[in-house]
Amino acid sequence: MLDSLPRPATAESALRCRGLIKRYGDVVAVDGLDLDVRAGECFGLLGPNGAGKTTTIEILEGLNHPDGGEVTVLGRSWKRGEERALRERLGIQLQETRLHEKLSVEETVRLFRSFYRRGPEPAEVLRRVQLEEKRTAWVGKLSGGQKQRLSVACALVNDPEVLFLDEPTTGLDPQSRRQLWDLVDDFKRRGGTVLLTTHYMEEAEQLCDRVAIMDHGKVIALGTPGELIASLGADHVVDFSVDGSLDLEAVKRLPGVVEARQEPRSIALTVREPHVTIPALLAELGRQRAPLASLTTHHATLEDVFVSLTGRTLRDE
Amino acid sequence: MSDSRGVSRSALGQLSLTRMLAFLREPEAIFWVFAFPILLALALGIAFRNQGPSRSTVVIATGAGDSALRQALGRSPDLSVSVLPPQDADAALRRGKAQVLVRPGDPPTLIYDPSRPETRLAELTVRDALERAAGREDRLELRSDTRMRPGSRYIDFLIPGLIGLNLLGTGMWGVGFPIANARQLKLLKRLVATPMRRSDYLLSLMVARLVWLALEVVAIVAFGWLVFGVAMRGSWPGFVAVALIGGFAFSALGLLVACRARTIEAVSGLMNVVMMPMWLMSGSFFSADRFPAFVQPFIRALPLTAANDAFRALMNEGATFAQVIPQLGILLAWCVVSFALALFWFRWE
Numbered sequence: 001m002l003d004s005l006p007r008p009a010t011a012e013s014a015l016r017c018r019g020l021i022k023r024y025g026d027v028v029a030v031d032g033l034d035l036d037v038r039a040g041e042c043f044g045l046l047g048p049n050g051a052g053k054t055t056t057i058e059i060l061e062g063l064n065h066p067d068g069g070e071v072t073v074l075g076r077s078w079k080r081g082e083e084r085a086l087r088e089r090l091g092i093q094l095q096e097t098r099l100h101e102k103l104s105v106e107e108t109v110r111l112f113r114s115f116y117r118r119g120p121e122p123a124e125v126l127r128r129v130q131l132e133e134k135r136t137a138w139v140g141k142l143s144g145g146q147k148q149r150l151s152v153a154c155a156l157v158n159d160p161e162v163l164f165l166d167e168p169t170t171g172l173d174p175q176s177r178r179q180l181w182d183l184v185d186d187f188k189r190r191g192g193t194v195l196l197t198t199h200y201m202e203e204a205e206q207l208c209d210r211v212a213i214m215d216h217g218k219v220i221a222l223g224t225p226g227e228l229i230a231s232l233g234a235d236h237v238v239d240f241s242v243d244g245s246l247d248l249e250a251v252k253r254l255p256g257v258v259e260a261r262q263e264p265r266s267i268a269l270t271v272r273e274p275h276v277t278i279p280a281l282l283a284e285l286g287r288q289r290a291p292l293a294s295l296t297t298h299h300a301t302l303e304d305v306f307v308s309l310t311g312r313t314l315r316d317e
Numbered sequence: 318m319s320d321s322r323g324v325s326r327s328a329l330g331q332l333s334l335t336r337m338l339a340f341l342r343e344p345e346a347i348f349w350v351f352a353f354p355i356l357l358a359l360a361l362g363i364a365f366r367n368q369g370p371s372r373s374t375v376v377i378a379t380g381a382g383d384s385a386l387r388q389a390l391g392r393s394p395d396l397s398v399s400v401l402p403p404q405d406a407d408a409a410l411r412r413g414k415a416q417v418l419v420r421p422g423d424p425p426t427l428i429y430d431p432s433r434p435e436t437r438l439a440e441l442t443v444r445d446a447l448e449r450a451a452g453r454e455d456r457l458e459l460r461s462d463t464r465m466r467p468g469s470r471y472i473d474f475l476i477p478g479l480i481g482l483n484l485l486g487t488g489m490w491g492v493g494f495p496i497a498n499a500r501q502l503k504l505l506k507r508l509v510a511t512p513m514r515r516s517d518y519l520l521s522l523m524v525a526r527l528v529w530l531a532l533e534v535v536a537i538v539a540f541g542w543l544v545f546g547v548a549m550r551g552s553w554p555g556f557v558a559v560a561l562i563g564g565f566a567f568s569a570l571g572l573l574v575a576c577r578a579r580t581i582e583a584v585s586g587l588m589n590v591v592m593m594p595m596w597l598m599s600g601s602f603f604s605a606d607r608f609p610a611f612v613q614p615f616i617r618a619l620p621l622t623a624a625n626d627a628f629r630a631l632m633n634e635g636a637t638f639a640q641v642i643p644q645l646g647i648l649l650a651w652c653v654v655s656f657a658l659a660l661f662w663f664r665w666e
Contacts, residue, residue, distance in 0.1 A: 062510075063506060063509065083512075084512040085512075087510070090510075092507075092510040094503060096503055097502065097504060097506070097507040098503065099507075100335070100339055100504070102338070102339050102342040102343070107334075107335055107338065108335075110325060110331060111332065111335050113326075114325070114327060114328045114331035114332075115508075115512055116511070116512060
């Protein structure tokens with residue numbers, strides 16, 4: 001049921017790694033990772049901080065060197081001599097780059113444009129990221145969302161075939177996040193391949209055709225967001241808590257319950273049909289004389305997938 | 318979608334242009350480049366100005382015969398004489414207000430510190446005046462010519478040294494700081510993620526320096542000429558060549574110093590280590606000849622010594638282009654070797 005093995009490499013694999021290993025001292029950041037990103041898809045690396053996402057993406061970008069394993073990008077490897085030719089075809093946005101604050105938006109884009117042989121005019125790039133009005137503004141005067149769009153603009157100046165985005169929306173407000181998602185969608189519609197890392201599951205669900213969930217330097221699940229959620233066996237989650245103690249075994253036997261987990265302050269039930277399970281749950285609590293303290297339900301998300309695989313939440317690292 | 322043509326498409330052109338713009342948009346940087354050397358020249362120029370023929374100060378303690386002494390000493394144009402009660406006269410000598418104290422008597426007593434040139438001079442002048450008053454005659458009719466020779470004042474010595482010093486300072490800081498800054502902001506890493514040629518980046522820092530260079534050299538030369546009348550007596554092309562190659566040499570040295578340091582603090586420390594010996598030994602404020610002979614080969618090989626010597630030869634001694642070629646050679650060697658090592662060792666992450 002869980003598609004946790006890498007899919008066979010296809011001819012049109014845009015990015016590919018096999019048995020990737022990276023150690024920092026005693027810490028194994030990436031632990032034998034296999035990955036295939038197909039041309040034209042948006043692929044997400046999802047996981048908590050420290051899962052090895054950034055290390056992986058930087059190895060693929062040729063900015064970090066693996067201790068073991070193989071990497072191919074657009075059918076080529078990061079060899080000396082081929083590096084510049086390969087970089088002409090990639091667009092890279094790093095996690096924490098701060099562009100020069102005293103240059104204008106347009107000056108910054110023109111600078112990055114000058115590094116590439118081919119690509120659209122700076123004005124066209126600014127139009128795509130909706131920063132035309134900020135053309136003459138200094139980078140230091142931009143909002144967080146505008147800075148991030150500029151950072152993506154710098155990655156788009158060469159009309160890249162592959163776009164790498166490392167935590168592109170971390171720290172942005174919901175509206176800025178949505179604007180950035182539109183950018184990525186636009187790039188995808190033009191036929192580009194995207195590899196992005198994120199620890200926001202709704203971002204992965206929104207943008208990605210396929211997602212690899214990473215933990216401790218390994219891929220622990222791989223598939224489309226729908227497949228991964230379906231792997232839970234049910235797509236609703238009922239969260240409840242009671243005053244006093246509870247016999248969890250009895251709850252697990254209730255109709256429609258696929259899984260029951262004790263969480264720090266509540267119990268999470270993965271259920272197929274809430275309208276069947278909830279009345280039965282209320283009846284069972286009445287029988288056990290455990291008064292209900294809270295009850296919420298939601299559609300299952302990738303977060304629930306992560307929790308069900310690791311027993312931890314994405315954010316409590 | 319055309320191929321690279323012109324400045325707007327040339328990476329070196331764009332890197333240099335943005336570096337220059339970024340610099341011109343830092344008001345503090347402008348202050349350090351312009352105002353600082355000019356204020357320094359002004360302060361030193363005033364402190365060490367030639368005050369014309371100076372007079373020695375002599376004080377006579379009151380006592381029998383003080384008026385005769387006063388008359389005798391008063392005839393010398395090189396002495397300023399006053400008569401004070403013995404206690405005050407002692408105090409004047411102690412505080413350095415008078416160089417010689419004359420105590421009346423038969424013969425009078427001269428009290429002075431023999432270890433200092435100015436007190437020795439005052440004592441000799443007093444002795445000469447008293448001898449003349451006592452009837453000594455001069456046997457030789459010596460002629461003297463006391464006109465100032467141009468180019469021999471301290472300010473004439475100082476201005477070329479300040480140009481050299483400023484080239485060193487702004488060259489190293491102007492290159493080292495942006496590098497450390499870009500490394501700290503991870504901007505270097507972002508640039509390396511593009512097909513940018515790494516040598517273009519390093520070269521652009523040096524090219525952008527041409528703006529500083531032109532502005533600061535013109536500012537100091539114009540200031541020295543307008544305020545202190547320090548003139549250029551030698552070859553202008555030679556001067557431009559020394560400024561240009563000197564500027565490149567110091568910024569290449571800045572590249573080398575900043576090529577591995579991870580933080581601004583580390584760069585600052587290293588800069589000082591490299592610059593200090595040159596500040597002291599390369600003859601910016603006083604002649605490098607004062608150092609012992611065995612360190613002279615080392616001092617002569619320093620880029621700042623070469624720049625200072627060349628600027629002085631050109632400005633004060635009217636040297637030709639050909640005469641500064643040895644110094645140009647030293648500067649060029651520093652430039653090429655530092656750049657090559659910096660490119661080789663540079664830490665891009």
